[in-house]
Amino acid sequence: MTATQAPGTGIRRPARALYAGNARAVVARGLLATRSSNLLVVVSGFFEPVFYLLSLGIGFGALVGTVATSTGQEVPYAAYIAPALLAVSAMNGAIYDSTWNAFFKLNYSKLYQGMLTTSLGPLDVALGEILLALLRGAMYAVGFMVVMQVLGLNLSWTALLALPAVLLIAFGFASLGLGITSFMKTFQQMDWISFVMLPMFLFSATFYPITVYPEPIQWLIQALPLWHGVELIRAMTTGAISGMVLVHIGYYLVMIVVGVVLTTRRLRALFLA
Amino acid sequence: MPEPVITARQLSKQYGDFTAVDGIDFDVAPGESFGLLGPNGAGKSTTMRMVGAVSTRTGGELRILGLDPDKHGPDIRSQLGVVPQQDNLDQELRVRDNLLVYGRYFGLPRGVIAERADALLEFAQLADRAKAKVDDLSGGMKRRLTIARALINEPRILLLDEPTTGLDPQARHILWDRLFRLKEQGTTLVLTTHYMDEAEQLCDRLVVVDKGRIMAEGSPAALIREYSSREVLEVRFGSDKNAEAAERLQGIGDRLEVLPDRILVYSENGEAELERITQLGLEPITSLVRRSSLEDVFLRLTGRSLIE
Ligand SMILES: Nc1ncnc2c1ncn2[C@@H]1O[C@H](COP(=O)(O)OP(=O)(O)OP(=O)(O)O)[C@@H](O)[C@H]1O
Ligand SMILES: [Mg+2]
Numbered sequence: 120m121t122a123t124q125a126p127g128t129g130i131r132r133p134a135r136a137l138y139a140g141n142a143r144a145v146v147a148r149g150l151l152a153t154r155s156s157n158l159l160v161v162v163s164g165f166f167e168p169v170f171y172l173l174s175l176g177i178g179f180g181a182l183v184g185t186v187a188t189s190t191g192q193e194v195p196y197a198a199y200i201a202p203a204l205l206a207v208s209a210m211n212g213a214i215y216d217s218t219w220n221a222f223f224k225l226n227y228s229k230l231y232q233g234m235l236t237t238s239l240g241p242l243d244v245a246l247g248e249i250l251l252a253l254l255r256g257a258m259y260a261v262g263f264m265v266v267m268q269v270l271g272l273n274l275s276w277t278a279l280l281a282l283p284a285v286l287l288i289a290f291g292f293a294s295l296g297l298g299i300t301s302f303m304k305t306f307q308q309m310d311w312i313s314f315v316m317l318p319m320f321l322f323s324a325t326f327y328p329i330t331v332y333p334e335p336i337q338w339l340i341q342a343l344p345l346w347h348g349v350e351l352i353r354a355m356t357t358g359a360i361s362g363m364v365l366v367h368i369g370y371y372l373v374m375i376v377v378g379v380v381l382t383t384r385r386l387r388a389l390f391l392a
Numbered sequence: 393m394p395e396p397v398i399t400a401r402q403l404s405k406q407y408g409d410f411t412a413v414d415g416i417d418f419d420v421a422p423g424e425s426f427g428l429l430g431p432n433g434a435g436k437s438t439t440m441r442m443v444g445a446v447s448t449r450t451g452g453e454l455r456i457l458g459l460d461p462d463k464h465g466p467d468i469r470s471q472l473g474v475v476p477q478q479d480n481l482d483q484e485l486r487v488r489d490n491l492l493v494y495g496r497y498f499g500l501p502r503g504v505i506a507e508r509a510d511a512l513l514e515f516a517q518l519a520d521r522a523k524a525k526v527d528d529l530s531g532g533m534k535r536r537l538t539i540a541r542a543l544i545n546e547p548r549i550l551l552l553d554e555p556t557t558g559l560d561p562q563a564r565h566i567l568w569d570r571l572f573r574l575k576e577q578g579t580t581l582v583l584t585t586h587y588m589d590e591a592e593q594l595c596d597r598l599v600v601v602d603k604g605r606i607m608a609e610g611s612p613a614a615l616i617r618e619y620s621s622r623e624v625l626e627v628r629f630g631s632d633k634n635a636e637a638a639e640r641l642q643g644i645g646d647r648l649e650v651l652p653d654r655i656l657v658y659s660e661n662g663e664a665e666l667e668r669i670t671q672l673g674l675e676p677i678t679s680l681v682r683r684s685s686l687e688d689v690f691l692r693l694t695g696r697s698l699i700e
Contacts, residue, residue, distance in 0.1 A: 229480035
């Protein structure tokens with residue numbers, strides 16, 4: 120018998136209570152479960168940015184000609200929007216699992232509740248689920264990069280660096296997406312996520328430079344995550360790498376940490392309180 | 393007496409202003425089969441969740457296998473098997489995969505899990521459904537799968553929250569038989585129920601809980617001996633005449649319990665009491681003599697029926 124007093128509520132529990140070092144069991148479960156889900160649903164999210172690229176990039180691009188990037192470089196329109204859509208594709212994949220899927224698991228299927236009656240801790244569950252979402256984001260993005268390569272839209276050898284960059288972007292969205300979803304209780308609340316996602320997708324220097332907007336709007340856009348992703352990837356694929364790249368990377372690192380911490384705390388509050 | 397595997401002292405759980413568990417004390421010995429019997433809302437599940445180290449107590453002391461669940465949640469959970477009140481099987485996985493994946497949550501090696509999974513499917517009589525979807529199983533099968541899943545880590549304590557609620561009698565008997573085998577193998581069982589027959593079948597010892605408090609404790613037989621008579625005579629006079637008849641029955645038997653639809657006469661000899669009632673010139677519409685059960689204990693302790 121341990122002789123220590125039982126602590127009251129609010130006393131920090133040791134890290135061991137949070138993490139069993141077994142996030143891979145959660146990942147393995149997710150991979151097994153994906154096998155049984157509808158393949159069409161799984162890959163549909165991949166095609167969305169591809170269709171944008173083909174319609175706007177090629178069709179619209181023929182009218183537009185070239186566009187100046189934020190570093191002043193003139194690039195063909197398709198090569199301007201392709202890196203943005205690459206970032207979007209990483210985002211879409213990551214969001215797919217970490218929002219609607221996670222919402223269902225949190226509120227209806229009792230999956231996490233079951234996991235947390237085992238020796239898994241909330242951090243194992245959070246990391247495992249985020250890694251799965253990230254994996255989907257990475258798959259979408261790698262597929263999209265192949266399309267870009269085929270269409271000749273990777274303008275520099277530094278496009279290779281876009282690979283680790285999309286991982287970072289997918290990680291960020293997966294992590295924060297899950298963190299935010301863990302607070303959602305109703306379908307209406309989930310709609311708010313879509314309500315933010317659409318304008319973010321349209322306005323984050325995806326299809327044209329943000330300099331067309333007044334300054335305050337530009338600040339707002341720069342506060343949102345997708346803009347940082349778009350600029351980061353565009354720097355890689357056009358080869359115009361500047362110091363700003365570090366800012367973008369830093370933004371995502373913060374986003375990842377915030378998301379993981381938020382998710383872990385919420386899982387504990389929801390299922391271990 | 394061996395060191396208890398569970399010790400609770402003044403264990404409490406508060407949700408805001410509401411006290412769901414109100415200072416309960418109990419010990420569970422290794423290999424024992426211990427029950428919490430009580431009506432809806434008594435605090436059974438809340439207690440089970442605290443014992444299962446997934447709910448933090450708000451007062452009192454709790455030790456599971458000698459460990460404090462506040463500090464050693466994962467260590468404790470790794471040695472428990474949990475069958476929650478509502479099945480939470482993984483709907484996206486097939487029957488056998490449910491066992492394999494659950495085993496991995498405990499960090500067990502794949503080989504070990506595969507071996508155990510097959511043995512457990514046999515045990516749960518689900519070997520022929522190994523590849524079925526969880527949704528396609530019957531309620532009883534789901535329950536058995538949940539129990540099999542709870543055994544994948546060879547737990548020292550198995551927690552069962554209303555294992556047979558909602559099952560038909562045949563499915564319940566199959567389940568009881570499986571649980572009985574576990575008990576024989578020396579697994580410590582802690583179960584909640586609001587069926588007295590279940591408590592009588594499975595529990596060596598139980599506590600009767602109501603409104604978050606323990607009303608009585610003992611073996612089913614001892615509780616019946618202490619709180620009820622050997623036999624019970626149930627008489628019905630029709631609901632409009634019930635109260636009037638009750639007046640005239642005063643003094644008959646050791647004790648009377650007047651329910652809306654019938655009167656229970658507690659006595660060592662039910663037939664003799666029935667004789668006396670007819671001698672009084674009262675004509676019950678129906679009468680029945682039966683042995684006392686835990687239901688009567690509960691009625692005595694709380695003045696209410698177990699199943700409302
Ligand atoms: N998370 C919660 N928040 C607030 N109140 C709760 C919560 N969980 C349980 N309660 C309340 O605590 C009381 C005891 O609930 P509990 O589920 O432990 O009862 P029970 O004995 O298992 O009942 P049943 O036989 O219906 O399963 C109930 O009044 C319930 O409403
Ligand atoms: Mg309950």
